[in-house]
Amino acid sequence: MTTVETDESFGGVTPDAARRLLLGAVQAFAERGFHATTTRDIAGRAGMSPAALYIHYKTKEELLFHISRVGHERSVAVLTEAAQSTGATRRAGGGAREESTGGSAPRLARAVRAFVRWHAEHHTTARVVQYELAALDAEHYEHIVALRRRSEEILRGVLEDGVATGEFDIADIRGTALAVMSLCIDVARWFSPEGRRTPDEIGALYADLALRMAGHRA
Amino acid sequence: MTTVETDESFGGVTPDAARRLLLGAVQAFAERGFHATTTRDIAGRAGMSPAALYIHYKTKEELLFHISRVGHERSVAVLTEAAQSTGATRRAGGGAREESTGGSAPRLARAVRAFVRWHAEHHTTARVVQYELAALDAEHYEHIVALRRRSEEILRGVLEDGVATGEFDIADIRGTALAVMSLCIDVARWFSPEGRRTPDEIGALYADLALRMAGHRA
DNA sequence: GTCTATAACAGGATAGAC
């Protein structure tokens, strides 16, 4: 949770050189975009010659895929954990669901807050993850799209639960879930550590906005 | 308002060749991004040789700037018009404002609906306008940022008015305005004409969501 | 205004020494 984001997301990557390359690539891609970034730039940031890059990654695109994959996995994990009921959730007979501890409202609030925090704290990674997908090759792109669908489904599930229990009042669940996702994702585009709000403050504000969007009766 | 967006935004551009280049560039930039687009590609789409491009635009970046400028001007105009009171708005003594015809709630709804519609209907242009700014040179970038601030201020103004009249209940006006902008802008990222909703349906949904975010008492 | 041809150069990826 450093403010000068050195992004611990890739802390566990094995050869030290590979990790440095990943970190350099994330920064370069976030600043300039994938296509405007040269392999010389990436290698330079990692303190290596351009050639050394190819020992660890077959192409520049593979580097992007690695970043995208790990980034998406992290953000899905953050969302999944936060969206869980604190106790267990059991399905009741007719398809409606009973909550044991956390109702849908706190689950939604926790999910949005955590997801937004992740996008703000890791805005460098998140920017690459969210806005450079088009540069992936077809196969890698499909892999990532599958991960993205998971996030959407998780969020939609929380909204569905809340409507079923009467906590939420939503006309268009799918559309609202998409809108809440939009809101969270867009944080990566504009967030700056120099801005007037901390990641957690934005998370708290957005959690409140999401509850309002869900028609939560305060 | 064609579904197969041929984007009338640039209909008035004077030499026919210049307009075709602009249109080709918008499509190419939206599909591949600025840096991944070649001048050959743009010229090809306009039915010209690469060299002909430089008669009409000094550089590829100038083409992007032109698109960005016109696009921003259009979207600001759309937002401004929609956010106006239908009658005149007069300031009352203490800084609070009286509405004559349209209250703040319908103004917010109209503004969001129109802004979202624009981003959906012109999603090709909008994508370039919103996501390729980083490729502009410093001077051009500043020009565009000034236009963007205008949009934010317009939206914030509507929220402030609504809070002053008691129509809205907002703790953090600036943050909420930013969030509503986010929501609208992000439409350009994911909208597809093949999707299940029309631009106007999305606009209507988002207008409702914005009212909820603003704490409008229905 | 548009074309063909080309200058001038940058960038991804590899070869081969160490």
Place this chain on the structure above:
DNA sequence: GTCTATCCTGTTATAGAC
């Protein structure tokens, strides 16, 4: 595993004929 040197392709932008 890393370096230096380099290949080779593709790119922006210009020159000069029509």
